[in-house]
Amino acid sequence: MVAVYKTGPRNLITDVAGLKVGNAQDADLKSGTTVLLGDAPFTASVHVMGGAPGTRETDLLAPDKTVAQVDALVLSGGSSFGLDACSGVTSGLRAAGRGLRIGAALIPLVPGAILFDLLNGGEKDWVENPYAALGRRALDAAGASFDLGSVGAGTGALTAMHKGGLGSASLVLTDGITVGALVAANPVGHVTTTGGRHFWAAPFELNSEFGGLGPDPAAGLCGPLVSDKIAAMLGARANTTIAIVATDATLTKAQCHRLSVAAHDGIARAVVPAHTPNDGDLVFALSTGNGPPATDAQLAQIGHAAALCLSRAIARAVYMATPATGDVLPCYEAAKTVTASKA
Template sequence: MTPGPQNAITDIEGLKVGHAQDDRLKSGVTVLTADTPFTASVSVQGGAPGTRETDLLAPDKSVAQVDALVLSGGSAYGLDACSGVVEGLRATGRGYRVGNTIIPLVPGAIIFDLLSGGDQSWTDTPYPALGRAAFEAATHSTPIGTIGAGTGAMTAMMKGGLGTASLTLDSGITVGALVAANPMGSVTTPGDKHFWAAPFEIDGEFGGLGPDAHTGLGRTHDSRKLTAMLERANTTIAIVATDATLDKAQCQRVAIAAHDGIARACVPAHSPSDGDLVFSVSTSARPMTTPRDLALIGHAAALCLSRAIARGVYAATPASGDLLPTWGQLNADI
């Protein structure tokens, strides 16, 4: 397995990602879409999720494909970002046709970033406009760090962020991940230097410092975030995708496997106060050739997700009013 040309979820042909954020608000939205609908499912493993239309992604539900997926800040308010994406899709004639009307299908999930130091004095929710702007900005590449849904994200000890990564299997199948990392847990070992995801790093993509040489790690949980905010202000939300042809049940299986990527990169993960969620997408461009392919896609999705989390945090940039430092500020001497 090797990373794709961009080391991004947009290495999967046809997928587009758009971001919009309000730096005064310290929040934003990220949208994944394509020119045609795609198969999708979801797995929720956190205890405090915030979602829209995720029930229709269950394998036993009749909807086969959706038009876009939304990752948003803003807690419950951020779910309105999906409405902005629906408006954008409808304006382009995209959606599920029922008689003479069109219904775009746009599931979404949110992180809690309302206490990230931004100005929350707005009267009318800004998230529909941010969702529409993110959809209209969608391209076949994606930057990382303090952008889109990762704008106000924080980990236990430092600023979070928006990350992505990809892998191409020996079979030619491509797998990618896109994530807004805002976990209760830490993404680095004690000392703020080594990423928990370090064993899976490729070509120094998040600093190249390697794993922490200490053992017995994980038995303490220091948290600058908990000191600055509230315990329930968390969640890691992600999308994993592949160009392999998968049905909804197979997509769900990949989403379940991908959660291992969160657990390897965030310690602890899947807590009662995290809303940890993974969407899984198939563009159905490439048939699987052996029964083993599905297992390898799930494995690659977990690897990509771990790397994407670390990459997003590593790329985070400081801004006025931040409650926590970035990884770069904490490790300026490296």
């Protein structure tokens, strides 16, 4: 009998012990921020495969850089404005006494990444950049349980044909190692096959977590990118899938980097096309270090599981999106109902 991984108790990235996630959003803005916080600093790295990334402090996550651990990671809407969410998180952590101590200075280390949601119908005519405040609110809201869909960094996210969103998923490996993923899905590509009913990630679905329709029975699903999102926004730049994968196995910084590379397969299996010139696709990978050191064989299994979790998280993000006034694109459930009625 082939062994099958099971989800963690929450089917969230916080099934990795020692992690918390907080969301903050503004309905009028149609944007928000998501913060991942560790009970203690954690080892992390990052890999970028999109052609248009937006990041803060990601250089320090390279394996050859001297910073060993960071305090939190931020995913945010708002394009370059959203990078200021990291400032709000940094201020909140400093006030809580968290950070790298260098002499009398206390410096929280908070890398972040952003997606473009400035043309999604929300009110973007602010006088003062709202994202630092959103970052602080998300930090204050951090806990083991959190909402998915049109919340946090996924509030204003869009895919080629549907609203995007915030997603998460987890797996427990046969040796007890836990792996999880958190994603804000806002790609230029499709998360469903032609017709909008079947998710590309369907082969990896567990427990009907995004509808249980199964894979598309059709073959020959080869064709050009046709995107309602591009048409509605008068351009192709409003994109990006940004994600975090995590494990409780103890990994070095170099191993975290390899994990971030492997996890990108999860985007490619759930979004078609992925990693385009107009996406800023990025995956952070972290280790809480609560388990034993991982062997190379275990790292291969962890990377495989991280990609599976990320594919499922992307589908869950779209499946759980909810409608709001002024939406540019429909939610998956509404679009699926319309498609089924025409069948």
